[in-house]
Amino acid sequence: MGVTHELTSREQVTDTDFTSNNWAGSTIAGTWAIAMGTWRVPAVSIPSTPAGNDGGWDSSSWVGIDGAYGSSDVLQAGVQQSVDANGSATYIPWYEWFAPEVDGSPAYIFQTNIENMPIEPGDEVFARLAYQNGQGFVMFGNVDRGLYFNIQLAPPPGASLNGNSLEWIVEAPNSGEPGTSLPRFTPVDFSVAVGSNADGTVGADPNTGDTTNISAFGRSLTSVTTAMDSLTVNYLDAGFFPLPGSAVFDHTTQQLAAVSRAPGNLDLFVIGFDNRVWSTFWNDQNGWNGDFFPLPGSAVFDHTTQQLAAVSRAPGNLDLFVIGFDNRVWSTFWNDQNGWNGDFFPLPGSAVFDHTTQQLAAVSRAPGNLDLFVIGFDNRVWSTFWNDQNGWNGDFFPLPGSAVFDHTTQQLAAVSRAPGNLDLFVIGFDNRVWSTFWNDHGGWN
Structure with missing residues (x-):
């Protein structure tokens, strides 16, 4: 089984605030056909929380249609940000049309990496997802490097194409801890976070939607702040944490x-x-x-x-x-x-x-x-x-x-x-x- 980015269930805190064990961001209910987002790829590092089953920490930042409010499928694209136990980080662009796997499901119900598109922390990336004529359309680009990717996808078996939600997300994929564990990340600022219905007469603004934060290991790991057509997801540290790298110094005599x-x-x-x-x-x-x-x-x-x-x-x-x-x-x-x-x-x-x-x-x-x-x-x-x-x-x-x-x-x-x-x-x-x-x-x- 490949990597999946399904939005798992969440617990309601207030009318518009929720918690999840593996995903954070903004979701908007409605009848949508287009989702767009622009953000800079965060840098990831080793956190104070335990590693996942693979010995490292894994996250993704992405934009999607469907997946919340009872929908079991989601069309999405984003960047995987991972760090291993040695502090080595990798950044990979991807797309996916998740739906529960059945006979005949295409490979892209799992994370499908976008080839020949280098990604580094700080790069500005862009994602546009759309439903049109019963098909799914994915556009993803590294704006800073002038590299863009487009693909048209047939709906996988079980996909609803309802467009009942739009989302801008930072997550630990595969349902989160303990299977995967969230790394520390620099703020993910979706400087553009917009969407619309099929004819463009209704616009989506995360500032009017619901916010979800990750709660795991007995504490909050994220803080989401929304504004008009934008949002920021911050990682919440708990006390001191070790810096990356293997260098050591004498704690009995040395001072930084x-x-x-x-x-x-x-x-x-x-x-x-x-x-x-x-x-x-x-x-x-x-x-x-x-x-x-x-x-x-x-x-x-x-x-x-x-x-x-x-x-x-x-x-x-x-x-x-x-x-x-x-x-x-x-x-x-x-x-x-x-x-x-x-x-x-x-x-x-x-x-x-x-x-x-x-x-x-x-x-x-x-x-x-x-x-x-x-x-x-x-x-x-x-x-x-x-x-x-x-x-x-x-x-x-x-x-x-x-x-x-x-x-x-x-x-x-x-x-x-x-x-x-x-x-x-x-x-x-x-x-x-x-x-x-x-x-x-x-x-x-």
């Missing part, structure tokens, strides 16, 4: 540095067991990168004592800082034009700090600016800065005031609450939190 280089982006950095700096990233189009990777260059640091500081001085820019084995501050950078700098380099000046105990705090007070802070050997707070007009200040300098802190145990936190403002925080010898601030009008407190 995290930063967002632009809206919808995340970057992580850590010093690995080989003392090189490793990174991975996420974006809202493709999800997490498959694994951590080492940054270019030969610089190494002590993964048992040294900690990275990461900051984005402007959209599309990343800067990393660390105190090196020579107790000087070292840095490297990335931008979306040229990628990573070839290696770490020392900042100008003669200031040195304790690489075995001290950690830098880095912040961007405004686009094109960087500020660094650290507690020095004299237990005072020291700083230096960079801007895109003059580059790095010649050396670190102590902040004004008489306050001192323990450079062997205490760490600074730095933040910019608005352009042209800086705030510092640290736990003092009295165990209270201490702070100071700077702005571009009055300077340091």
Whole structure:
């Protein structure tokens, strides 16, 4: 038996809200002949829920006619999104005219893959399903790649062609858990979700239909939001989850540095067991990168004592800082034009700090600016800065005031609450939190 995408029974919660064990989306009752949808293929990854019987997690995003409100057949097309136990994902376009199997049923009552149409996360795809003259018509396209597929299908035995529902769906196929288990997925935004009756005089809008969410393993796995002629299906995480990939680090000594280089982006950095700096990233189009990777260059640091500081001085820019084995501050950078700098380099000046105990705090007070802070050997707070007009200040300098802190145990936190403002925080010898601030009008407190 092949893969099927039958809409299973659901439990009513309110007049228009339902739950299912394997499918989520919007359905509209009526007498329909055309269903259309446009969406971007989600990225899938390993969730916190158990795998299906095949050891992985399987989902599909699709558009269809029939299948809800008592109908046992559905004409549909979409994309299968699967991830295996190693975090490897596959994306396959397909069509199907599901009806209960009997003698003489055609192969396309099961998922029938569309050949020669590459699909990747983030690709915009389009599906149009139609009933006309007693036949089914499927059109599916990868809009971004300019690839389209059309086919005319004879109704399989048992198909009603009633058109009693339209649907825009994200599901775990084959009736869901435990046979198949839903992967984590980036939001599925059906930016166009429309339909009509045969003569086009009545239109379908998911905002006026019913919504269904997946409830499995004792919790909700999805959240559906509808709007005029559109809907979004979100995956609901439950607490922490492991990132994809096989990289491991020392949880007893190591600390991550995290930063967002632009809206919808995340970057992580850590010093690995080989003392090189490793990174991975996420974006809202493709999800997490498959694994951590080492940054270019030969610089190494002590993964048992040294900690990275990461900051984005402007959209599309990343800067990393660390105190090196020579107790000087070292840095490297990335931008979306040229990628990573070839290696770490020392900042100008003669200031040195304790690489075995001290950690830098880095912040961007405004686009094109960087500020660094650290507690020095004299237990005072020291700083230096960079801007895109003059580059790095010649050396670190102590902040004004008489306050001192323990450079062997205490760490600074730095933040910019608005352009042209800086705030510092640290736990003092009295165990209270201490702070100071700077702005571009009055300077340091």
